[in-house]
Amino acid sequence: MTGKFVALVLLVSALVAGGALYYLQVYGFYAEVEPQPGRDVLLMPLQGDTPEPIAYADFVAIDADSSPIRYRACFTTTDPLDALRTHYVTLDLLSPRNAPGWFDCFDAAALGTALKDGSATAFLSAKNVRYGVDRIVAITEDGRGYVWHELNDCGAKAYDGTVVGEECPPLPDTTR
Template sequence: MSGKIIAIFFALLILIVGGGMYYLQVYYYYREVTDAPAVLELAGPEGQPVQIPVRDYQGIYSVSSPLANRACFTTDPATAQTATLYEKPTPLIPPRWFDCFDVGQLSDDIDAGLAKTYLVHKDIAPKIDAVLAIYPDGRAFEWRQTNEEAEEKRTID
């Protein structure tokens, strides 16, 4: 009988710890951006910033990882035409509850050339770039991803 009690105890303990880990990874470390920017600066030619207007901003960031930032908004795509294009965009998956950022559709559209990707900021954190995708209708999606330096060394500082 005592073996069953110990087994039930450990099963419950595993469920509680697993649920806690899930909550921490999906909800606890994320925060919604409350002060939406009116303008976003992209990397431009010869280091000159290119400013684009921002409307209807929804964004999240993580207190535990510089890679966890995501944003969805609308802008005027014509204002980004002189910004630096980004060579190898790889949108990262946001938490499920941040539903404006559909990484599957965004990745497919980037591959099909339906959205252009731009460099927002190189090395916004060590070996991490901020990237933006803009559709011709003005929908825009920002994320952070590891850059080529991190890929070469397979590490993030």
């Protein structure tokens, strides 16, 4: 009888721990981002190093302090995609990061397909929004827009333990 009780306690503990882990990964750390009109959607101009705002509406975003790459946002814009391509830095990214399933405006698979077939374009929004992390904006031909964070070369090196090198800015002091 004692063995069955111990097995039952272990099983219930594993289920509770698994449920808590799932909840924390998918829901627990995310929070809605408060919109900041005129500052939420920025693109890096071809001539210059200060991101510029574009016209946008219907902005919704989520973020989490637990990771610098959990930021996701969706918006709409009336700016023509061809005009944006001629004025702002474009990227050859074809694989946006997935968003939690409950953040249903951000469909990474559909966006990845649109980036591959050319019906969407990825733009650089800002370099190093956090150390080693760039903000990426993708806009489709029909004016739907998406934002996420992506590790840049320095971030990939810093987070995998490789020596960062002189081409990267100094690592932030994390001893505080």
